Amino acid sequence: MSVQFSMPLTLEIWLNGKPISIDKNMSLLEVLDQFGDDNQDFALAINQFFIPKSNYSQVSLCDGDKIEIISPMQGG
Amino acid sequence: MTTDWNIAGYNINSRLLIGTALYPSPDIMCQSITASGSDIATVSLRRQSPDKNAGNEFWQLLKSTGVKLLPNTAGCRSAAEAIHTAQMARELFDTHWIKLEVIGDEYNLQPDAFALLEATKELIAQGFHVFPFCTDDLILCEKLVIAGCDILMPWGAPIGTGKGLINPYALKVLRERLPNINLIVDAGLGSPSHAAQAMELGYDAVLLNTAIASAVNPVMMAKAFRHAVIGGHQAFLAGIMPERALAKPSTPIIGKPFWHQSN
Secondary structure, X not given: OOOOOOOOOEEEEEEOOEEEEEEOOOOHHHHHHHHOOOOOOOEEEEXXXXXXXXXXXXXXXXXXXXXXXXXXXXXX | OOOOEEXXXXXXXXXXXXXXXXXXXXXXXXXXXXXXXXXXXXXXXXXXXXXXXXXXXXXXXXXXXXXXEEEEOOOOOOHHHHHHHHHHHHHHHOOOEEEEOOEOOOOOOOEOHHHHHHHHHHHHHOOOEEEEEEOOOHHHHHHHHHHOOOEEEEOOOOOOOOOOOOOHHHHHHHHHHOOOOEEEEEOOOOOHHHHHHHXXXXXXXXXEOHHHHOXXXXXXXXXXXXXXXXXXHHHHHHOOOOOOOOOOOOOOOOOOOHHHOOO
């Protein structure tokens, strides 16, 4: 009897504290396009590391990554 | 209008820095900023909400006021957290200014002196102009200056308390010991007289939010603070008379009528 292992086709990641499933080949830019809102004034961190906009296209996502999309808000 | 003032390479008139939180409405926030005469307003960061566009609406409205923005790291509890928040703020607000807050105590929101100094050193190395929110501790302030700060923002009292200057002596010592540093009293002010008191001590400016935003009439209170800051600063420049222990008549005694003269 042989046991066959199949590679998962999706990744489980966190987007602003909410779990989402994405295709394992999905890029960061595609995630933002699909799950982000229309507001383009934002900054982004993954696993508490700031990712400059100029680097978005080079980022590949891993299972369990925590993406934080940050927008302006009122402050004192 | 007060005398011209240079802060972080930026010439401004107003010595009142204003926060943008807690107003009854975005429109009253904008009216209050205008009424205050402030040139600089503080802003913050939060998770983008996919359910609503409120953050963007606030942002567009604030941009329309034309004030210079000073992003903060409110809510950060460690140097690492404050550093990556500052990095995001720099990109988002397109400024290397950062009001650095690293809170060490939940009860009175007291800054963590050690984490603040650690984050300050790293952010200055990364090219930020750091506005550290600190206590009035002289040693901490001196170490922040050695780290490269030319602006310090000691608290008047814990954030949002409205208690005014709870330790005027310590603030006065800071002013005397750090004469070439821009000193801004940040947090704890409740009434315009508190702002005037800080300015009379020779502080360069005050930063406040709750005292205006939580007033019954925020726009009118913004005007009141504007005048208090100008009055306090001009009083400092004019030179306040020394306090005396004994009374001294202000009316000249020469030429007094005979019935006031004895014998």
